[in-house]
Amino acid sequence: MFELGVVKRNISRADRVATDGLAQFGSATVHEAMGRVGLLQPYMRPIYAGQQVSGTAVTVLLQPGDNWMMHVAAEQIREGDIVIAAVTSPCTDGYFGDLLATSFMARGARALVIDAGVRDVKELQAMGFPVWSKAISSKGTIKATLGSVNVPIVCAGMWVNPGDVIVADDDGVVVVPAAKAVATLDAASKRQALEADKRARLAAGVLGLDMYKMREPLEKAGLRYID
Amino acid sequence: MFELGVVKRNISRADRVATDGLAQFGSATVHEAMGRVGLLQPYMRPIYAGQQVSGTAVTVLLQPGDNWMMHVAAEQIREGDIVIAAVTSPCTDGYFGDLLATSFMARGARALVIDAGVRDVKELQAMGFPVWSKAISSKGTIKATLGSVNVPIVCAGMWVNPGDVIVADDDGVVVVPAAKAVATLDAASKRQALEADKRARLAAGVLGLDMYKMREPLEKAGLRYID
């Protein structure tokens, strides 16, 4: 958040297999697998339901009402990237629409995460390009002031470095530092494996109170049952 | 909102027939039938569209970032209940996901209403478990501090007693005190019967100004028509 006017070309991307493998687990499992960290604020919502993706981050730092750097970012996109963008102050303007999406898709981008507004929602859904944003707005933007591409940014309250893994679904967006991608994939797999058994037992009527052995700690904490 | 660390086991539930009968009318008609009271704040939204349910309230008072009491609540659920949960201070964390939903469904719960966040939106929709919440968030919660189950709570600005009727649909959530369930069902039926006739007349082009005889009171109030 401290560098303006810079584009970093050669970034180190997270392990590809781990990055791609994380999509299937979704944001909640990945967040838990990292030790309950990494989430963007919950005001970041998909512009249409049902998408679930992972990819390597190309970061963009934008100025209010100015999407110039989105065009600069397009050139830096590689197959399997997700563009993630922040603004230097709160803004709901429509920084992104079907033309930029066409360009981003042609470059290999899998999705956009932007702490601002987007437009052409219907077209983006028809194109199958997933977007998570703070707002939907038709407001057009200018191209006048420099921001940066592929510098560290803060997006919706979370620190993102270029090359980190982004995992996003209907529950929200989570950032996995590149160095933790492989370990997080492993932890997420294990976590999910455990959940299948738990789900079966709960479906059979076993209570979490018993399955998680909570009765004793609850009693110790002083929980009283009355009739 | 004043009792922590308590679980009430034997609660008096609203009349079952009246409770179940209220679902068909939806939150708007039930709210009107009670004399325009009982609604939760409109920031409470279904996590997916198209659900319409009624049930008897099992109430939960939670601590910020802590879903321990949701597990305690599961044991108190009876067939036909709706779990309704509040937090002691504003929180958007994801208190509830597919595992808890599996357990709640196995116990007979029809829905969850929670003044906080939930996660696993896609899975919950696939399971057909309806949820109304303030937020959607992957943020995990801990199990460390006592709240209460089946005490009176304030959820999204409305007072709820265990055993009250909850009616929820795409328009929002309304609470019917248990003692008013039967009378409200009756009033809602009558209201709806009247609406069919009104709808037909309005569809035929009759104006509300004439149907509701508003022209005279409008004139008395001083309304001026100009050209």
Added chain:
Amino acid sequence: MFELGVVKRNISRADRVATDGLAQFGSATVHEAMGRVGLLQPYMRPIYAGQQVSGTAVTVLLQPGDNWMMHVAAEQIREGDIVIAAVTSPCTDGYFGDLLATSFMARGARALVIDAGVRDVKELQAMGFPVWSKAISSKGTIKATLGSVNVPIVCAGMWVNPGDVIVADDDGVVVVPAAKAVATLDAASKRQALEADKRARLAAGVLGLDMYKMREPLEKAGLRYID
């Protein structure tokens, strides 16, 4: 926003052909075609996705918690109108539901835009009546205080005169002054024609940096590329 207790009957509506022709372009293109003006605030959202309409404005100024003027407005609707309503202070109550929608449709209204709440979301979708609103709420309203119909209003931050063109879709709502309807239709057509070519080039992998000749101005502005 300064006249209460007035209904203007004979308003001058925007050119019908231009009004109807604007629907196909959507709010973003029309906003750009007007020179990036005319948008309502982005908190105005469709109550269900997929609608895209244009029409001539019948304006309503409402009092908090009071929908009396909606009934007065019904009589002023002509085929091809969109009702657009503001409140004298912020309010989320449900001013509009299926009965009023039945009446509005019978009068020829194409949609409602309201800086407040509505209810009967499911019924409105089933009826195919499009609504853009600030909130969804079952809260009922009274009929006690005069507002106005067909006076100039401010709706969600934008000035609207009766007879102006309203264009609304999943991206938001834009107002075109009646006197600018024909010119805006022309400008929107031209803008859209240009976009087809741009889209094809971007899809083929041409960068916006080159297509829009941004490299030189970016360099002049001081953009630095690093590795």
Added chain:
Amino acid sequence: MFELGVVKRNISRADRVATDGLAQFGSATVHEAMGRVGLLQPYMRPIYAGQQVSGTAVTVLLQPGDNWMMHVAAEQIREGDIVIAAVTSPCTDGYFGDLLATSFMARGARALVIDAGVRDVKELQAMGFPVWSKAISSKGTIKATLGSVNVPIVCAGMWVNPGDVIVADDDGVVVVPAAKAVATLDAASKRQALEADKRARLAAGVLGLDMYKMREPLEKAGLRYID
């Protein structure tokens, strides 16, 4: 929140000595003394700084944009009361100004707590009448629809019964159920006595880590110190 059109005249007020004694402790200490319950939402703020009061609740349930019940409430005020008011749906209008404050003071009211707006801030400060509110707004209100006086209400997320104790200061507003007033006064006194000693030790440089014996539980929880 379920009774409209009712004024209860003879309410049972909390113990006077306990009520008056609670003012000195402030909202934070009283909230802790009750076991960390009873607080209104933190958006409730004093309209000017430096006031600290306690009193017995006269409750008011208002309609949006309508302050009729404030006049009805005035008659029910007794020496030592605090008027606490809620609205049936969110509203920021200015329900209260210097004239009503003059009347309330003449009746013996000590303060107003209102989940809505007030006006005449400068005059209220000059009169020395304390107010906690959600908003400040000049917007005038009407007198057309019945609410209630001295029924149970939900104000800013907290349940209040007529006669309960209200304690308010620069930190916020807390409700003490009438039946708990005496015990809460006692607990608050003890809590405050303990704080004096703690404050002295902390001022002398003793760490909370040692004073509260936190080092061992922190270590058990897994806290790691690195250099």
Added chain:
Amino acid sequence: MFELGVVKRNISRADRVATDGLAQFGSATVHEAMGRVGLLQPYMRPIYAGQQVSGTAVTVLLQPGDNWMMHVAAEQIREGDIVIAAVTSPCTDGYFGDLLATSFMARGARALVIDAGVRDVKELQAMGFPVWSKAISSKGTIKATLGSVNVPIVCAGMWVNPGDVIVADDDGVVVVPAAKAVATLDAASKRQALEADKRARLAAGVLGLDMYKMREPLEKAGLRYID
């Protein structure tokens, strides 16, 4: 809100005597004197307490993050003006600080009302220059895109024409159309005269219920007193 790139030099200002006379009444009385219209949204707050002013409007339409037009506006200020500024989309940046205030004061401006952010709060208070704003923010702005000066604008939900009267105090901001300035001054004077008598009677313990003869209409509306 529809003209960009325009500065109107010769505007017609409201009657000077009426404009200056309105300051003493404050925003609430002036709003009531106009028939309960004209208020900006209540999120507009003074950056420090205790100011009360009136003046003729010089309007400014700004772009997000861009204060170029504030400098253009400075030249259009005449003695007794208040600058009132809106942005084409929501923005909290700091458009105004002590340097611009120095310039505005040198030109004769009495205050600034801006639906955005300002900075240098301490210096502005020391200079005695009153400001009402949506936010306080140190964020700097650029000078790149045209807006307009002295065109009609919507500021915080209210329509303002250049030359209108602005009245602002601790309760908020109200706009009086130039053509209504004299009549509003007269109505405000009368209203205030009536209030003195009312205040005296209320202070003497007379109830509003009796003074305003509310008991009969309340009874007719069905108000029930219970013990």
Added chain:
Amino acid sequence: MFELGVVKRNISRADRVATDGLAQFGSATVHEAMGRVGLLQPYMRPIYAGQQVSGTAVTVLLQPGDNWMMHVAAEQIREGDIVIAAVTSPCTDGYFGDLLATSFMARGARALVIDAGVRDVKELQAMGFPVWSKAISSKGTIKATLGSVNVPIVCAGMWVNPGDVIVADDDGVVVVPAAKAVATLDAASKRQALEADKRARLAAGVLGLDMYKMREPLEKAGLRYID
């Protein structure tokens, strides 16, 4: 934001002279001197007016409703530090009051910046301990879950490393990376020197249009003056 359960003891603090020298310039000048970066979101406000400080950051990462790490942080404070704290999800609870302030002051802390709530506002002002926060709330917190001390955090949208410089005043809070402290002090001094001359000229009636030579670029941009 990715490390929980860690306390870093030996952090590298920014140059002391530069850190201390930055206080006099305030957040707006320092933000400009860094190239318009470094600001926290404008919802961070001083809990009382008139404070202006700078210091070296001790960072704290907290859990929702849990202030355990504040006690851990106290031990890490050195003379001249400012404690800056974030929470893993949005929370308004009162994490800090007069006891912790007593301890922090005894350790040499100059201020607290916290993206959450605090309480004991009156006492903190009396003690002269400056605080910037998102909320004021009496809500008490628990001590149950580990966060971290002196790890990098995101506070109110800005990245902060332990040892960075924090500058805060009535306009907001800005972060200066430790490595830029000396250069920023130099740039801020130069900027301020230039402002004195500008201020004198503007006070003498010179327009910014002329002083900044804006007339030509405005004309080029197409600005039209009309009468």
